[in-house]
Amino acid sequence: MASGAIRVGVIGCGFYAQNHLHAWKDLANEGAVLAAVCDVDAGKAEAAGRAFDVPFYTDAAALLAVERLDAVDIVTRHDTHRALCELAIAKGVATIVQKPFAPTWEDCVAIVEAADKAGVWLAVHENFRFQTPMRHVRRVIDSGAIGTPSWARIMFRTGFDVYRTQPYFYDEERLAIADVGIHVLDLARFFLGEVERISCETQRRNPKVRAEDTATMLLRHRSGAASVVECTYEARRDPDPFPETLVEIEGDNGSIIVLPGSRMRVTSNGTTTEEGIGSPLRSWTSDRWHVAQEGAFVACRHFLDCLKRGVPAETSGSDNLRTYALVDAAYRAAEEHRAIVPTLWE
Template identity: 25%
Template sequence: MARFKTALVGCGQMAHTWAELLQHEGDVEWVALVDVDANRAHAFRERHRLDAPVYDDVHAMLREAAPNVVVDTAIPEARRAIVVAALERGCDVIAEKPFAPTRQDADAILAALARSGRRYLVMQNRRYEPNLRAIRRAIESGMIGRVEQVHADFFIGAHFGGFRDHMAHPLLLDMAIHTFDQARFLLGGARAETAQCLAFNPASSWYEGASSAVCAFEMEGGTVFSYRGSWSAEGFRTSWESAWRIVGSRGTILWDGEGKPEADIVEAEEAFLRPCRRVAIDVDAMPEVGHAACLREMLAALRSGRPSETEAADNIESARMMYAAMESAATRAAVRVADGSPVALRL
């Protein structure tokens, strides 16, 4: 069995989750740990009882440790440098979201992918949720007819401290990307075509950048997806999975992100307010969810050679929604999701 000679870059908080999961994989061999803070890397190695050398420089690690897989859990601003260097050294890369923090960084990674012939897989743990997957099956079954509107609300007052407090777009870059990816997942992988976004920072916010946003996307096929969110909203918190309303031609699905989803389906055609019937949506248990489920799927894809569900070719479409939202917020105009150019909305 081929082994994953694995180097982990970035020994911060999220890396602990990855290490705990990867230690259960029999074909994962740890060959290096990398962090700009060598002391943190040494503490990480001791905590997880790893027999791997510590580096404070990615390029030196790639030369000396010769991994074939690099796991990148470093801060988003470092993603381009880490991923491009790893690809150019012949490594496959598994990384935390987002794909990259800017469109320019993403384009550089895509170019390196094309040159290297290697693979880049991105963690999108929030699509690995049994209720969300049940909703997608209900949509695909035609339960509510043709989906025409998808709306998601996310309101949590999150006091992280650290690097998020200083980001220009902490909500869009670090959290909304999850919801954008979930929306695409619900719509069978549909791409967004246009974006319009107002990003702002309320006076009471403890963030330096835009902690709140209202976005609207035109999706291919004609569905409209709206997102309202804030990381500086106190009280009546939503779920971390967001609260969802999916409106179809024959009814609506509601999910609060925590309980079981349900549908309200039109029963009779002739009425001012047409009578509807409440229907519970069957939810299948999953053996693993979240990070564990996504990571297992990515490793299985690498082992078999098949595309991963969150392969770069797909995940870039979720990331482009994030870039377009930030570009629209900067220009106060609608933009094309594909390239950020101005566009007149068809709405």
């Protein structure tokens, strides 16, 4: 990979892309240069270009033709991902693409194969596992404090009005699992390893949405561990933890419980301790969204570090196929009322 600074072009300047733009700007002191931005909506492209003081484009091909980029960060809706990834890969530019990777398994595989063939570095911006609280959970598992994890419950349960900032949710053909279940399934892999089979019940509790807004999934991991993975936009809870993921993990020597407000309770060999696992606000993060925004920052920092070192990202394209396979398997399990073995990607 390039020596010196890593020049990044961000494609997509919408709601969530603002976090990526800020993240790359903040990473200037670690060797990133936010070089240019692009959005098909000229107003959004111009606003981002002016706010971040970089050239702006409405056409990704023009961005790639004119700018000398080491990487693109694609933060558009998933139906545009394959074409944009293929464009960047054809130019030999390292490619980061937001989750969900692409609309179908075939699209995701095609992108991974194109990158492999061209020898281009590819990562999926799957960021929940990079959230500071989730890194703390992984640290405790790695420390051996709870022994071998054999059971977990991982929950994203909220009633926060996600439709206000992401109104396209109303019309998605696949909603809760594809949008946020994908993160929680990735966390299940991150904490307990690969998955052998998955069952799933979906519900549409809000009549205004087209697809499922609630999913309850049961996973058997290769290690023998079992996990319950849940997501909903229809919980009425106090406190409402949005956008925090709550976690319960049991091992043979103890347990880890992540409570609302980024608190973690660890029981190890009969002794219980509790600590805060949050992180301070950044200049551009807000109380309500901080955990998710900061996860995007830490993910970008990880990608930058991997690009500088020339190593694959933790959430490389091929790694993310395993998470994507779980999403597809969950939908199939719900439809066919049976446990499904996810497609293997070895």
